[in-house]
Amino acid sequence: MYINPEQLSSYAAKFINLLIDYSPKLISAFLVLFVGLYAIKFINRIIRKIMEKRNLDPTLTKFLADILLWALRILLFVTFISNLGIETSSFVAILGAMGLAVGLSLQGSLSNFAGGMLIIVFKPFKVGDTIEAQGVIATVLEIQIFVTKMLTGNNQTVFVPNGALSNGTIINYSMQGERRADLTFSVSYDSDIKKAKDILLEVLNKNPKVLQKPAPEVFVKNLSASSVDFAVRPWAKNANYGAVFSETLEDCKTALDQAGISVQPFTLQK
Incomplete structure (x- = not known):
């Protein structure tokens, strides 16, 4: 293949002239880009500090x-391509069309984004709360833009989409600060009902983790075919709920056994 030296020299001269003519725009554009990235980080850091100071x-x-x-990054990118000499009006139109196409294809993600906004604005729960939603009971670790990150009691990390979370039923176990354990103890019909009730109530009153306000309750809940069912309802701080639940089961069973009161085999728990 034959290459004309004069033609090659002409192309090289044109390229050099074009580079010289275009270099001010190129330098200006990249200068704006680097300064803009630094400014965005600085502004973002300042805004975070201001919001943190306002609690x-x-x-x-x-x-x-x-x-x-x-x-700010999108604004910087538009400014960058504008300094390069690219027509921004057509680019913005293309960007808008792309955004519409992406929005239609990502309706679920947009629903999750809207759900995240609703959760943050209306605050049905916050980071650190224990909630039950979408069939999961877990502690909230982080509310992200599209999903909520939670940790279950057996140390499993669960990501729940914000769209489904905001549109479903949410039980917040932490919001009130106190929680009641609902237990049922069944004793035989041969037992002294008043004595059994006094024993169960005494167990609750002896446990320092059980709150006295609201007061714990013990009462006959049901007369079933084979047993007398007692509702046992201690209140506890959220942090002590698990301990109160398990200790009440153990202590009530032990106390009833020591008193010679027969506990029926089907003890219900809620």
């Missing part, structure tokens, strides 16, 4: 800071 919810602080971060 805003940590989840809301992170959420708003992330939205601001991406908005």
